[in-house]
Amino acid sequence: MDPRAIGVFDSGVGGxxxxxxxxxxxxxxxxxxxxxxxxxPYGTKSAEAVSAYALQAARxxxxxxxxxxxxxxxxxxxxxxxxxxxxxxxxPMVGVVEPGSAAAGxxxxxxxxxxxxxxxxxxxxxxxNAVRRARAxxxxxxxxxxxxxxxxxxxxxDGPIAEQVVRHYLAANFLDAGEEERGDCLLLGxxxxxxxxxxxxxxxxxxxxxxxxxxxxxxxxxxxxxSRGLAAPPGAPGVIRYLATDSPERFARVAPIxxxxxxxxxxxxxxxxx
Amino acid sequence: MDPRAIGVFDSGVGGxxxxxxxxxxxxxxxxxxxxxxxxxPYGTKSAEAVSAYALQAARxxxxxxxxxxxxxxxxxxxxxxxxxxxxxxxxPMVGVVEPGSAAAGxxxxxxxxxxxxxxxxxxxxxxxNAVRRARAxxxxxxxxxxxxxxxxxxxxxDGPIAEQVVRHYLAANFLDAGEEERGDCLLLGxxxxxxxxxxxxxxxxxxxxxxxxxxxxxxxxxxxxxSRGLAAPPGAPGVIRYLATDSPERFARVAPIxxxxxxxxxxxxxxxxx
Numbered sequence: 001m002d003p004r005a006i007g008v009f010d011s012g013v014g015g016x017x018x019x020x021x022x023x024x025x026x027x028x029x030x031x032x033x034x035x036x037x038x039x040x041p042y043g044t045k046s047a048e049a050v051s052a053y054a055l056q057a058a059r060x061x062x063x064x065x066x067x068x069x070x071x072x073x074x075x076x077x078x079x080x081x082x083x084x085x086x087x088x089x090x091x092p093m094v095g096v097v098e099p100g101s102a103a104a105g106x107x108x109x110x111x112x113x114x115x116x117x118x119x120x121x122x123x124x125x126x127x128x129n130a131v132r133r134a135r136a137x138x139x140x141x142x143x144x145x146x147x148x149x150x151x152x153x154x155x156x157x158d159g160p161i162a163e164q165v166v167r168h169y170l171a172a173n174f175l176d177a178g179e180e181e182r183g184d185c186l187l188l189g190x191x192x193x194x195x196x197x198x199x200x201x202x203x204x205x206x207x208x209x210x211x212x213x214x215x216x217x218x219x220x221x222x223x224x225x226x227s228r229g230l231a232a233p234p235g236a237p238g239v240i241r242y243l244a245t246d247s248p249e250r251f252a253r254v255a256p257i258x259x260x261x262x263x264x265x266x267x268x269x270x271x272x273x274x
Numbered sequence: 275m276d277p278r279a280i281g282v283f284d285s286g287v288g289g290x291x292x293x294x295x296x297x298x299x300x301x302x303x304x305x306x307x308x309x310x311x312x313x314x315p316y317g318t319k320s321a322e323a324v325s326a327y328a329l330q331a332a333r334x335x336x337x338x339x340x341x342x343x344x345x346x347x348x349x350x351x352x353x354x355x356x357x358x359x360x361x362x363x364x365x366p367m368v369g370v371v372e373p374g375s376a377a378a379g380x381x382x383x384x385x386x387x388x389x390x391x392x393x394x395x396x397x398x399x400x401x402x403n404a405v406r407r408a409r410a411x412x413x414x415x416x417x418x419x420x421x422x423x424x425x426x427x428x429x430x431x432d433g434p435i436a437e438q439v440v441r442h443y444l445a446a447n448f449l450d451a452g453e454e455e456r457g458d459c460l461l462l463g464x465x466x467x468x469x470x471x472x473x474x475x476x477x478x479x480x481x482x483x484x485x486x487x488x489x490x491x492x493x494x495x496x497x498x499x500x501s502r503g504l505a506a507p508p509g510a511p512g513v514i515r516y517l518a519t520d521s522p523e524r525f526a527r528v529a530p531i532x533x534x535x536x537x538x539x540x541x542x543x544x545x546x547x548x
Contacts, residue, residue: 039312040318044314044520045311045520045521046520046521046524049312049520147424147425147430147435149424150420150421150423153420154421156421156442160438161421161435161439161442164434164438168430168435246319246323247319250318250320
């Protein structure tokens, strides 16, 4: 039993989908979320910059006495997890790439897995590698879908524009694809994308497995806490705190897109990373 | 006559539309472009952060001996130009907000001016204020259009998705508006938006004036250089150099969206701002 908080790090607010998944699965755990909002998005930045930023963020969370680090940012999970583990060898860590990839490997019927993600996550190639570790014969296709992020941030997660954009990115591999070529599993490789799940489910039909890395990551965190005896004692719901590197007001304004509870600017502490 | 370069500062690559407008209008001028790509976008950051970043960028350009500073970034133009002028009182400076606003004030027939911009530019309110300085009785409506930025960066500047998004943002003030309420001038208050001009022209019709801040800013720069005797001597085309705070490769890959000439990663020098 360990009452310390789970640290969750993201480049911005999208990682709140992971926070929500953790809250749903592990209500007794206290959660400390750090969004590096002053420097988002990481997706367009070099691997060197991303590693440096992730190390700074991890240091800030470790200084606040976390028991496990969840790297909710896809770019950091893909490019910096090795460096983070080397820098903090005693701290359990879970990224979002491995759990989602393993789940997709299991969920896919015929091994035709389509990964949708940001441009840089696609370029890094971490998802295909991780999926193949879980299922060696999988055929993995990646599609960079930057417009999905903008749609979610605008709250346009349904309606004709969202449908057209889904069609734009996914027609070739799902809607217009022949039976043989069609994907049978869609892996959401970006923290923003769970907001589009209902639309994707409706458009792609019931036969496509949709795997999101937020809930699979929460399950992986639960496994680690249990196996290491680090779970919080049951009782009152855990405390949720927020750190951000830029305006608490904007953080609070965007949060409702990703979590169903209220976040006010006073709940968010602004810090500097360096 | 002054052969020194014109310094152009932007938070990323969108300011290349201003660079192109300067090149078109002032071919003998050497141009030094600085994109703070490691920290883009500024639009989601606090006014304090934006001012600090803009001062660092200006310092880097001044250290490279520019004769005038063009602040191509809308957020910095709206929020930091006063601070920049105070910090460098002897350096001529032109932002993108004033020239576009003045031109819109003149171009509008009935004074119904619609400003489209990023969320933060809209929140800052600099365009309505500047338009009213040029034309006191103007009725100015602002619309935040973040999806336009994502569309341009995806190269989706035409076709059904772009049309639907234009309709989403502009139907109420143009396409579906009554004669009385309809805008008669559209001011593009974001450096990315000139890429959408042809589509906007086609959808809004010939009777709407479309004013882009890139070309109006280039005209303002020409005025300043002429009135101060700072123009470059005519002769060979000026040299164009690029500085960026993150990956030259990505800078070079995205540049063709905004300029018609070739930019290779070797043309881009990576620097650190602090």
